[in-house]
Amino acid sequence: MKKRDLMVLAKRLSSVELFSLDIETTGLDRYRDKIVSVQISYDFNGKEYDHFIWWEQYTKEEWQAFLKAIAKLNMVTHNGKFDILFLYVHTGVFMELYMDTQVLAHVSGEVELGLKPLVVKYFGDDYDVSKEIKVSGKRDSLTTLKGFITKYFTGTELVMEQTTKENAEAFLSGLKTKAQKNACELIDNEDGTFDVTRKWVHKDRTAMNKLAQQVYDELEGGILISGMSVEATDRLCKAFESLDSTIILETLKDVTQELVEANNKKLVVYGKKDTRYTLKLVPIFKKIIKKYKMIKVYKHEMRAYKAYSIIEKQGIYIDPNRHKVSEQLRAEYTEYLEELNEVAEINWNSTQQVAKVLFGKKGAPVIVDGKEVGKSLGLKPVKKSASGNPSTDDETLVELSAVSEVAKNLREYKRLTKLDTFIKSWDEIAVDGQIHPSFNITARTGRTTCSNPNLQQVPQNSNVRGIIYARPGYKIIECFSGDTEVLTEKGWQRFDSLDKGIKLAQYDCESEEISFEQPLRYIHQENRPTFHYEDRNTSVFATANHNVLTRYTNRVTRKHPFKETNFSRANQFINAGFYTTNYKYSDKYTRFLAMFISDGYMDNYGNISFGFRKQRKIDRCKHVLEELGISFKLNQYTRKGNAKDTMFRIGKVMTQFVNEYSESYKVLSTKTAFELNPAVYLEEAQYWDGTPIVKGKSVRFVSTQKKTLEVMQLMGVFCGIKMVIHRDNHRDKDCHKYAYYVNYKPKGDRFTCMNEQGVDFSNPTYQDVYCITMPLGTCVIRHKGKVSIQSQCDLSQAELRVAADFSGDKNMIHAYQSGSDLHSKTTEMMFGNLEGLDHDELKRKRTQAKSCFSGDTEILTDKGFVPFNMYDGVTRVAQYNIESQEISYTEPLDFRMIPNQKICVFENENTSLKLTPNHECIIQVQNTRKYMKKIPFEELAGHGQSKYAWVNAGYYNYDKNKFIDDKLTRFVACFVADGSYSSSKNAIRFGFTKKRKIDRFRWLLKELGVSCEPKIQGKLKVSFFTLSDFKLLNLVKRYCTEDKTLLEPSLTELNPLVYLEEAGHWDGHINKFGLILVSSTNKETLDKMQIMAIQSGVRARLALREEAHDNVSNTWELSYNLAKKPLSRFESRDIDTRTHHKTNYNVYCVTVPEHNIVIRHNGKVSIQGNCNFGFLYGMQAKSFVNYAKTYGLNLSLKEAEEFRSKFFEAYPTLLVWHRRNIDFASNKGYVEAPSGRKRFLRDIWSDDWAKKSSAERQSLNSAVQGFASDCCISALADIVFSDELDHSRARVLGSVHDAILVEAKEDYAEEASQIVKNHMENPSLFKLHKLCVPMVADVEIGKGWGIH
DSSP, X not given: OOGGGHHHHHHHHTTSSOEEEEEEESSSOTTTXXXXXXXXXXXXXXXXXXXXXXXXXXXXXXXXXXXXXHTTSOEEESSHHHHHHHHHHHHSOOOOOOEEHHHHHHHTTOSOOSHHHHHHXXXXXXXXXXXXXXSXXXXXXXXXXXXXXXXXXXXXXXXXXXXXXXXXXXXXXXXXXXXXXXXEEEEEOSSSOEEEEEEOOOOOHHHHHHHHHHHHHHHHTTSOOTTOOHXXXXXXXXXXXXXXXXXXXXXXXXXXXXXXXXXXXXXXXXXXXXXXXXXXXXXXXXXXXXXXXXXXXXXXXXXXXXXHHHHHHHOEEBOTTHHHHHHHHHHXXXXXXXXXXXXXXXXXXXXXXXHHHHHSOXXXXXXXXXXXXXXXXXXXXXOXXXXXXXXXXXXXXXXXXXXXXXHHHHHHHHHHHHHHHHHHHHHHHOBTXXXXXXXXXXXXXXXXXXXXXXXXXXXXXXXXXTTBBOOTTEEEEEEEEOOOEEEETTEEEEGXXXXXXXXXXXXXXXXXXXXXXXXXXXXXXXXXXXXXXXXXXXXXXXXXXOEEEEEETTSOEEEEEGGGOOOSTTEEEEOXXXXXXOOSSOHHHHHHHHHXXXXXXXXXXXXXXXXXXXXXXXXXXXXXXXXXXXXXXXXXXXXXXXXXXXXXXXXXXXXXXXXXXXXXXXXXXXXXXXXXXXXXXXXXXXXXXXXXXXXXXEEEEEESOXXXXXXXXXHHHHBTBOOOEEEEXXXXXXXXXXXXXXXXXXXXXXXXXXXXXXXXXXXXEEEEEEEEEOTTSEEEEEEXXXXXXXXXXOOOSSHHXXXXXXXXXXXXXXXXXXXXXXXXXXXXXXXXXXXXXXXXXXXHHTTTOOOOEETTSEEEEBTEEEEGGGOOSOSOEEEEOTTTOEEEEEOOSEEEEEEEEEOEEEEOSSOEEEEOTTOEEEEEEESSSEEEEEEEGGGSSSOTTOEEEEEOOOEEOOOGGGOOOHHHHHHHHHHHHHEEEOTTSSSEEEEEOSHHHHHHHHHHHXXXXXXXXXXXXXXXXXXXXXXXXXXXXXXXXXXXXXXXXXXXXXXXXXXXXXXXXXXXXXXXXXXXTOOEEEEESOHHHHHHHHHHHXXXXXXXXXXXXXXXXXXXXXXXXXXXXXXXXXXXXXXXXXXXXXXXXXOEEEEEEEEOTTSEEEEEETTEEEEEEXXXXXXXXXXXXXXXXXXXXXXXXXXXXXXXXXXXXXXXXXXXXXXXXXXXHHHHHHHHSEEEOXXXXXXXXGGGGOSOHHHHHHHHHHHHHHHHHHHHHHHHHHHHHHHHTOSSSOTTTEEEEEXXXXXXXXXXXXXXXXXXXHHHHHHHHSOTHHHHOSSOOOOOEEEEEESBTTBO
16 A cells, blocks of 8 residues: 555545454554554445555554544444554554444354454354464464474584493483483494584573564564564574574574565455454344344443543553562561471472472472482372372462461462562563553453453452552542441431441331331341332332332332332332421521521621522511511612612521531531421422422422532421432532532422332342341331332341342241241251250251350451440451461451340350350360361360360461551550650650669660650659650650550551560569559550450450549459460360350351451450351352361261252242243343343253253353443443543543542542542443442542552
């Protein structure tokens, strides 16, 4: 193609309906590889045109002009993100994606999405370039080149010359490896002498890499050897002997030139086929998408595809100081490596050598390369690898860690080296301090995947994730899925942050009254199948069997399962009720407040005035003021155009009243709805900022203060008036804020006729579910700004509750509602009457029984110890890993309360328990062999002299880089014990009478480099030290309050062992056994010290030493021994499970991923198991066998099958939902998500049982996975294309699972986070599909990913 024809082609393309574009490159890295050619195909006047254009034919400027001319035309590509981003990097021109056949193929249900397989399937043309083009094109040319180059570079070197045969053979026999022997050859000179030759191997890798780069650079100039990356050329150069770079360059030219010229012609032909077939696939996929009604799905996915192209173009900045993280990791794993090398000096990354050490005969020498490097440990292999050898994978090391310190150290060494390798891999792909991950939304499941690097596989380690670091002046915003709101006596609160100490609203179905009461229980269940209903006034998401509250036109209010709702105009949702109370002020005051919020003004001195032009408002204002008996000054002003303003000035007479009910400038306080007559307020508001929209019936009230409208909405709920808050997309012209409005009928309208389209219950969406149980069985909720009154969701406690919610089984629901022991009932229903069974059989039957703690038992959270009966079910809790003994914090999977349960009590010096008899306890068996074990509490009793130990502490993985200097930590400990602030707060003081303390303090000052002489005062001769050092003053202010309560940073920035050791010198006493006793009246400080101890492997107990008397505070005592292990011995004869069975309690438990939690009772800490369950989470019989082993049970597969069978016999309707999905897929050949996306499951018709079973399992989860991903990528696209977001100050970095990462300017982060949150909660997908998942986003802002 001639140069002058390039812009002619651009003009031609502007007149065609559609054209396709593709490029050929030398590799996949757009920053390091080059473009070879551009291909374009189109149809014009009934003819097909295909162009192949060599990139080097044109200059960069000419390509820029051409690409700019076609950038916004209707271009179709196949995996077009790759092409347009390559072109952008090399020209700076970013082209818009219009249509992509890979996205079309994905939506159409194709399994193979590559262009070549699609062409073979639909056109029968197998034209794979790699099969015919040997050197050119995208394919790696190494295989072909080897054959030509080998004959030129097979040089050898002479090792032994003219020697005897005996010497030569002796030399050869001394070679150790097979490779060395194969490289050498014995040559008979036929004169009685022999030579030994050896193939030459270059040993200087640096020189070879330099040579490889020279070859790569030379070949790219004029000779097309595409696909030969630097790494490929490096492999080529190492494959053949060479001493002279000039020789290899010239030879490569000679042997490839002829091939290149011949194959370039083939490359042109096949390059044109790429674009021609891309164009031909469009009508095929359009027909499929139209047939299955997936046009909206395609548009949604294409929009997201475009959004990701913009994200990938930008890249993600990574921390320039990441090398420090690597250095820290290397220092840590080097310590472990040194300990491992003391056992055996092997390559600990070699599975074969590790297996020799771990599994060889105990004490046998380990031989590597003919040398003894250590002794075998003689451990028993856990399992075998695919090759049949003993496995050394992580799962194996976890199990071996319980019996071998070597296995434990090896596992930690591998973990740390993996993290270090991960960071180094980012360095290799980074460009100018940025990584450019590629996001793929065309995975079969519908989920978004990521590569180069895969952010979704980034370890959940703050050091590693923190490498994604905001640039100076920026912050990272991260969003995750959440839930909904409930009405409380303090206004609307989200379930996941609900204050459980306040009363919630409930509704009386007979009187229609709203009242506020304390909930009976709180409910949180993760990952539940929910269904969504929405109309203009109501938004409800609930499980199928959730009881909803509806009202028929015959005025009968009913509770019934959601799935049994009659969605018709004759049925109504309830959107408001009536709240009655004694109002604090008369209606006259209420009318005044409504007038002020709309049209009033208060100056800085509290003087109130009103200004109006409309006569009706002037008259109304006079009426309101006269009714109150308020005198006013009336002034009139004439403005331009003869407009007259009338001003009412009333002074400060109503200032106190106005301030009482407005939080800030004209923003209503929530208490307004509770203390003033809401009906009067809403009736009065229509005279001011209200506009009639249906004469005499409906009013629209407008305000820029959304909080004010939320309070008015609450007023409506209280007086039988439904209203929904809407946002006007146009900003207010005066204050440049968004305006909001509500429409309502002042005379009342509290019901909404249902949308007849209803809900498709065949397509559930998995969602965390929160709810509460109220005395009247109803609650008032708000979702997406729409209020409705509902029955509570009944998703209490156990996984059995999940079954009840799925199936609507009357037995399970009745057991739950009556407060019975669901676990005993379930066991009885599965196995009949349990009376008369022996102990072992009863144990077998109750394997899955739940286990819980008393309400006064405390659980360790990231906010400290919290009693179970005060725990919110959301706050992160501490969990414990049995293998590593590590304590970490995680969000709970489940939280439950079970009423009226039998309780056992255990108490000794270091451990106190109040728990159900079947609760899992974590113990260390201390007989011949020490090992950890889980066992029900009641099973601990009656084992004679068996010796056990409770686990009373673990080890938290502190970031030691955050620790301040140990000397400063000691100073903080000293201040908390004996320091105080001066009266001016600009100095700190210490007073001592004991010589040991004076000497200790002098030593500490000397260590800090601070000089200070004491003043001795009083009869007791107290030595007072006064320090005005600014740094020390700020230091103590950071870590403790004025009353010397330790603050949160003390738990992460002070070395806990140093602090605890130092505290013993001041408020403590150290006895002869090393036991430290620290006394204080500040329990909160001792709480934090106890957490320091148990997170550092030190058991510690807290006790009330002295009761308060004569106005003196309680004195608490914390005792710990830094030299003791985190265990406390007891004997099985200490356990008595009979004494306390008559005492019944409400019991609680929380479920965490590690299944072990940290609890405290009577000030004594221990590690205990938590609840778990099997069948309801899809556990099959084979898995149940392994699960039962953790309880010390050995079940056969047949017995496990019987358990599972009887469980589903007891609750037969649990399988209905599963069966419905499978039947739908079997009938249609696909499953369908609420968005319309279909997952085609052809194997569901297969005669192959394995394939059919797999397809059936996929029918249960693929629609859910796909729709969940659709919600996330829809929100991401909304953010990328948002007009509301200032893209010069914020940009999307990408997505990880259901999280979206955004970088924003520090001064814009808060505002941007709210915009991002809004898009996450209301993705555009929800507008297209009524069966959408309700979402609430949680926002975290920090300096890096995972750093908050």
